[in-house]
Amino acid sequence: MxxxxxxxxxxxxADMLPGIPVFLxxxxxxxxxxxxxTYPFRASSHYLFFGGPNRSGHVLLILNGEATLYRPAPDADDEVWHGxxxxxxxxxxxxxxxxxKNLEELDEDLSTLGVDEVLALPSSDAATNRFMEKYLGRVPDLDEDPDVDLVDAVMELRRCQDEAAQSEIRRAVQATVELQRVVLGASRPGVTERELRGELDKVMASNGWQPSFNPIISVAGEVLHNxxxxxxxADGDLLLVDCGVEVESGYAGDLTRTVPVNGQFTSTQKAIYDIVDKARSESLRQIAPGVHFAELHKxxxxVIAQGLVELGIxxxxxxxxxxxxxxxxxxxxGLGHLVGLDVHDMEDFGDRIGYEDGEERSxxxxxxxxxLSRELEAGMVVTVEPGYYRIPALLNGPLGEKFAHVLDRDVLQKYEDVRGIRIEDVVLVTDDGYENLSEALPTASSEVEQLVGSLSPV
Amino acid sequence: MxxxxxxxxxxxxADMLPGIPVFLxxxxxxxxxxxxxTYPFRASSHYLFFGGPNRSGHVLLILNGEATLYRPAPDADDEVWHGxxxxxxxxxxxxxxxxxKNLEELDEDLSTLGVDEVLALPSSDAATNRFMEKYLGRVPDLDEDPDVDLVDAVMELRRCQDEAAQSEIRRAVQATVELQRVVLGASRPGVTERELRGELDKVMASNGWQPSFNPIISVAGEVLHNxxxxxxxADGDLLLVDCGVEVESGYAGDLTRTVPVNGQFTSTQKAIYDIVDKARSESLRQIAPGVHFAELHKxxxxVIAQGLVELGIxxxxxxxxxxxxxxxxxxxxGLGHLVGLDVHDMEDFGDRIGYEDGEERSxxxxxxxxxLSRELEAGMVVTVEPGYYRIPALLNGPLGEKFAHVLDRDVLQKYEDVRGIRIEDVVLVTDDGYENLSEALPTASSEVEQLVGSLSPV
Incomplete structure (x- = not known):
């Protein structure tokens, strides 16, 4: 960038909000x-999008295309402690x-502009909202005029990734591929999930990367966000690894692979794995501008329903x-989500970003x-991540009862060595179709078997 | 525990606050x-001290020595996502x-007790204060009746570590020794600070430990909290490593070592290192109940002033x-601080915990x-961490000017390969003196040289 x-x-x-000051x-x-x-600081994605250092307590005031940065006044004591x-x-x-400028000047500059004219975005962090209240005299609100105009403008600008963003996301996905190769490569029976988390953390820190979300590394893949x-x-387990690198600019990667811990799928594991991978490839190849993401999900x-019918489950x-x-x-x-400066991009805006105007979640x-339930547009980056999970809370709960007449529990029992499988790619929607940004990391069952344990134990 | x-x-x-309900x-x-x-959750130390799971949104209500736990009602959807x-x-x-009980029952139970009778402690997190306001109708205040009685009681209970706490701190310090050995062992010219952070993170995660603070791993040791x-x-650099493990119970370790990157102190580095180590050992051996920590600092x-006079600086x-x-x-x-469930124990209470009643910071x-500026008591755990730093902001600022008449800048120039040295041990005050809990990690210049690069490169 x-x-x-x-x-x-x-x-x-500025084109969208001419003459209106924006406070980020x-x-x-x-x-x-x-x-x-303090936890490792990460600035708001909306602020990062318009360009500012990743430091706490900073404000960007943007007016007519020009940005003024306000930061806490550096002092000698600060230099002694923090450089x-x-x-x-x-x-x-x-x-x-x-x-x-120094933050001390912000109050006066806001008065000059007319603080009531300023638009801002609420934070999910309570202290940050208090900080804004101090300067603006109010906590910004997603649902109320006038801030909703800013929400709309930011969604419009961030929903499709500009070229600079695409290039950052490519880097983040490439880094995530590297990360996956290390974690899968260190996997073998006898290794603990903690040790694999250690391998992941080592690669992250030594490259100066941050996790774009809390990584999932689990043989209990049926717990979605474990x-x-x-x-x-253990021998016979499947390992599910769902992780993402956030590169320095703040852009995220997000990939999932599921592998047999001993490097060889059982026939039951392979049968279900191949269904999930087919669901991935069939939905992925439909991607193009104008296609509704809900269609891909369908x-x-x-593909999953058909596969499970063929198996008799x-x-x-x-x-x-x-x-x-x-x-x-x-x-x-769901089949996937937008990816950008947030791994679930702009999820702080709720379903405004994921759903078309007037559409509501089922x-x-x-x-x-x-x-995500929108028509795809060129420049969007989305994940495609179907899965199969044997979740006791669902199967033994009201849902299992509701569908008892279409479920063959005896056949399901034969597939008890499959707890959770997810396969996740990151895809850029292009003018005439799509580009799979994570193609460097294979998904085919015969190929992912090769990734397991490929690195020598340390 | x-x-x-x-x-x-x-x-x-209960003995200290009979009949008074306490909300944590x-x-x-x-x-x-x-x-x-979300960042990896860590519950409030005050709550952890009295025993509750390390989960968000939980409340301990303690009355007459008995605790009721209130937790968000588990639901099926939660089980699907989080197990x-x-x-x-x-x-x-x-x-x-x-x-x-379920959190839903808390409101009614508080009414029955009389919500105005309940004592609580403020959080440094704004959302947590809002959470408490919802239940208590107020944000607790460190300085105001009646919560100040609870602050006093908690300080009294946590200031000296009980046996269970001592045993946890021993484990945390031992783990930190192990961590230091790995980081120092991986140090050699050409390795990056990031790579060392990677080694640290790997050991942390693979053992299920958390950092008790953000680790400092730097050849720019003169930046105190880099x-x-x-x-x-690089060849000729000193490396400063200040890190700590927090074990599962929440108790902290905290150790610093400074080593020559190439395994061999220069004569100038050794001269100053030995002064700092002498400051450590001389102040440390004064430790006993009744001794004022400010005396140790003095x-x-x-020792440092004397050493620098002898060198002519x-x-x-x-x-x-x-x-x-x-x-x-x-x-x-300062020479050190209390260690416990927080690495700067109870620093959320401000100088109430570090200073005697009526004493103020110089x-x-x-x-x-x-x-820390208190009389030591048996059961306290403190750090002893003298240092020497060549900080441009100080030497070239008003302080350097003020002391120009006692500073020989030409001699100082000869020691320009010394940027920052700190040596930090963790010590338990015993009935008749002290026990150095970090003795397993040497400090002597000849011995720390052996720690460097002792692990083969990976």
Whole structure:
């Protein structure tokens, strides 16, 4: 990212909101157990999008395409504890500000502009909202005039990735491929999930990367967002690895692979793995501008339903099973989401970003978890990530009861060595179709077997 | 830690606050860039002290020595995404609760008790304060009745570590020794600070440990809390490593070592290193109940002033130099701090915990950074961490000007290969003296040279 990229984005914002000042807070430090121990700071994605250093307590004030940066006044004591601040020249050359000022001057500048004219975005962090309240006299609100105009403008600018963003996402995905290769390469029976997390963290830190979300590394793949690392990999297990690198500019990668811990799928594992991989490839190849993402989700659901009918786990017509939502017993989440500066891009805006104006989430279980339900546009980056999960809470709960008549539990029992499989690629929508950004990491069952344990133990 | 330890602490609290209900919030999740990406959760240390699971949104209500745990009601959807919750039996056996209830019942139980009677502690996290306001109708305040009674009681209970806590701190320090050995062992010219951070993170994650603070791994040791990892280790550099493990119970370790990157101190480096190590050992061996920590700080300051006078860097009588604060040109922080569930224990209480009633921080530069200024008591755990730093912001600023008459810049120039040295041990105050908990990690210059590069490159 160069200063010219940020200037271009600020000018586009000016076109949409001419003469209106926009206030973007980087955010406040998040305290862990006490104020001296802060989590690694990550500025708001909206602020980063328009160009500012990844530091807490900074404000970008953008007006007519020009940005002024306000930062806490550097002092000698700060230099003793935290080292010299970035120089003005360095900031200027990286971001092209109209001016760089001390935060102390912000109040007066806001008065001059007329603080009631200023638009801003709420934060998901309470302290950051308090910070904004201090300067603006109000907490910005996603649903209320006038900030909703800014929400719309930012969604419009960030929904499709500009060229600079595409290039950053490519880097993030490439880094994630490298990360996956290390984690899968270190996997073998006897290794613990914690040790694999250690390998992942080592690659992250030694490259100066950050995780774009909390990585999932688990032989209990049926827990969708498993944040714990308590198991030891055993012969016969499947390992699900879902992780992403965030590169320095803030852009995210996000890939999932599922592999046999011993390097060889059983016939039951391979049967279901191949269904999930087919769901991935069939839905992926439909991608093009104008195609509705819900259609892709439906395609994946159909492939899964059909596969499970062929195996005898589900009974009935695949179309009907999908219509009634029976496939969601096994594929219970959405096919994918937008990727950008957030791994679930702009999810802080809620369903405004994922759903077309006027569309609402379905209440049907499964579809209710679909994060993205829009027509695809060139420049969008999306994940395609079908899965199969044997989740006791679903199978033994009301959903299992509801679909008892189409479920053959005896056949399902034969596939008990399959707990959770997910395969996730990241795809750029192009003018005439798509580009799979994660092609360097194979998905075919015979190829992912080769990735396992390929690195020598350390 | 067993349930019996927590029960004992709750009974002690009841003795101090008989009949008074105490409300302890575990805290809210901290959002990174959007609500779906939370930082690894760490519950409030005050809550952990009295025994509750390390989960967000939980409340301990303690009355007359008995604790009721309130937790968000587990639901099926939560199980699909995050797996089964801890079972009631498991929670019961680990923490010995009177009852485990759903958070929905808290409001009514508080009404029954009389919500105005309930004491609570403020959080440094704004969302957690809002959470408490919802239940208590107010944000607790450190300085106001009645919560100040709870602050006093908690300080009294946590200031000296009980046996269970001592045993946890021993484990945390031992783990930190192991961590230091890995990081120092991987150090050699050509390795980057990032790569060393990678080695550290790998050991942390693979053992299931958390960092008790953001680790400092830097050849720019003169930046006291250097949070960046931008340098490559070079022949002739000193490397400063300041890191700590937090074990599962939440207790912290904290150790610093400074080593020559090539395994061999230069004569100038050794000269200053040995002064700092002498400051460490001389102040450390004064430790005993009844000794004021400010005396130890003075001893360390004197040893450093005397050493620098002997080298010719400072001119004058060591006592006078310390009196006027000239040593703080090079040793500008305090000698140490309390260690416990927070690495700077209970620093969220401000100087109430570090300073005796009625004592205030000195305004003299250097002493102004002393976090701990109390009489030592058996059971306290403290760090002893003198240092020497050549900080341009100080030497070329008003302080350098003030002490120009006692500073020989020509001699200082000869020691330009010494940027920052700190040596930090963790010490338990015993009935008749002290025990150095970090003795397993040597400090002597000849011995730390052996630690460097002792692990084969990976």
């Amino acid at each position: 160069t200063a010219a990229h940020f200037s271009e984005r600020r000018l586009k914002l 807070a980087s955010g406040c430090d998040r305290y862990r157990n006490y104020p001296g121990h 010299p601040s970035e120089s003005l020249e360095e900031l200027q050359s990286r971001y092209d500000f109209k001016e760089i 944040p714990f690392y308590t198991h030891t990999l 395609t994946a659901s159909l 589900l009974k009935g017509e695949p179309e009907e099973l999908v219509e009634m939502g029976a496939h969601a017993l096994f594929f219970c989440h 209440s049907q279980f499964g579809l209710s978890n679909l994060r | 067993t349930a019996a330890h927590f029960s004992e602490r709750r009974l002690k609290l 919030a575990s805290g809210c999740d901290r959002y990174r860039n959007y609500p779906g990406h 089964p919750s801890e079972s009631l039996e498991e929670l019961q056996s680990r923490y010995d609760f009177k009852e485990i 949070p960046f990892y931008t340098h490559t280790l 001893t360390a300051s004197l 400072l001119k004058g009588e060591p006592e006078e130099l310390v009196e006027m604060g000239a040593h703080a040109l090079f040793f500008c922080h 305004s003299q530069f250097g002493l102004s950074n002393l976090r």
